[in-house]
Amino acid sequence: MSTNSLIRRFGSREVGPGRPVYVCGEIGINHNGELENAFKLIDAAAEAGCDAVKFQKRTPEICTPRDQWAIERDTPWGRMTYIDYRHRVEFGEDEYRAIDDYCTSKNIDWFASPWDTEAVAFLEKFDLPAHKVASASLTDDELLRALRSTGRAVILSTGMSTPKQIRHAVEVLGSDNILMCHATSTYPAKAEELNLRVINTLQQEFPNVPIGYSGHETGLQTTLAAVALGATFVERHITLDRAMWGSDQAASVEPQGLTRLVRDIRTIEASLGDGVKKVYESELGPMKKLRRVSGVVAEAEIADAAGEPVGV
Numbered sequence: 001m002s003t004n005s006l007i008r009r010f011g012s013r014e015v016g017p018g019r020p021v022y023v024c025g026e027i028g029i030n031h032n033g034e035l036e037n038a039f040k041l042i043d044a045a046a047e048a049g050c051d052a053v054k055f056q057k058r059t060p061e062i063c064t065p066r067d068q069w070a071i072e073r074d075t076p077w078g079r080m081t082y083i084d085y086r087h088r089v090e091f092g093e094d095e096y097r098a099i100d101d102y103c104t105s106k107n108i109d110w111f112a113s114p115w116d117t118e119a120v121a122f123l124e125k126f127d128l129p130a131h132k133v134a135s136a137s138l139t140d141d142e143l144l145r146a147l148r149s150t151g152r153a154v155i156l157s158t159g160m161s162t163p164k165q166i167r168h169a170v171e172v173l174g175s176d177n178i179l180m181c182h183a184t185s186t187y188p189a190k191a192e193e194l195n196l197r198v199i200n201t202l203q204q205e206f207p208n209v210p211i212g213y214s215g216h217e218t219g220l221q222t223t224l225a226a227v228a229l230g231a232t233f234v235e236r237h238i239t240l241d242r243a244m245w246g247s248d249q250a251a252s253v254e255p256q257g258l259t260r261l262v263r264d265i266r267t268i269e270a271s272l273g274d275g276v277k278k279v280y281e282s283e284l285g286p287m288k289k290l291r292r293v294s295g296v297v298a299e300a301e302i303a304d305a306a307g308e309p310v311g312v
């Protein structure tokens with residue numbers, strides 16, 4: 001199989017093996033319904049060097065079970081019913097137009113996970129690089145069919161899903177223009193339940209699908225390990241402040257951490273190399289100084305090493 005069958009086009013960027021890891025800051029609903037917060041999070045993601053920010057788009061009447069609409073809860077905006085709260089944290093078209101313009105001005109992609117088919121139609125008003133299927137929606141065939149029909153790249157998240165359910169979702173979506181991410185759907189996820197080797201299991205089971213990682217853990221090390229294991233894109237929730245009100249804030253990365261995460265991802269991907277054993281020109285000096293053969297420096301060996309890569 002040619003490597004190119006594993007490359008997905010996201011607008012002007014390419015995602016897949018051999019391409020820079022595509023890093024997405026998941027804003028989700030951490031903006032708490034305030035456009036100003038969304039802009040600040042976009043600033044943080046762009047400054048950190050992320051390729052994209054992501055949102056979640058729901059039609060509250062469809063996504064909220066009818067028997068929960070009237071349940072009252074305390075919120076930063078006072079006591080309100082659950083359905084009113086769901087509307088309060090949802091952006092409409094004007095806000096997304098402003099987000100679209102803002103992201104363009106910052107040269108950062110944005111896209112979203114639609115949680116229902118109306119949300120797909122809503123997002124299709126914009127020229128987005130991709131759509132995402134949240135792990136919770138993996139078994140929603142109607143949603144998957146609607147996403148397939150957009151012709152855009154679709155990122156399928158696989159938390160809380162069995163291998164059989166994942167295979168079925170791939171059948172519904174088709175494998176030509178999808179990417180898949182390994183995820184554990186707990187918030188925050190424990191290290192012992194991240195099971196990062198599943199990244200390699202998915203690579204083997206779906207050899208023509210680029211595999212990435214959607215993390216909900218605290219800390220950054222395990223997301224960096226996912227990159228070392230071959231994740232071609234990475235998503236982490238981002239927040240302005242982990243202490244802010246909202247269910248996802250505590251398991252999110254703050255701006256400083258995001259900057260470190262992207263910096264370290266870039267270092268790791270540069271360090272992974274191409275896997276071909278070679279002697280670097282920069283090693284010739286140390287070789288001359290340090291390597292001894294029968295008490296003398298092996299001049300011939302240096303000359304040899306300066307040539308073609310050495311096969312092993």
Ligand SMILES: C=C(OP(=O)(O)O)C(=O)O
Binds near residue numbers: 056133134159
């Ligand atoms: C919840 C989402 O994704 P994941 O399952 O990857 O966390 C989402 O993208 O809305």
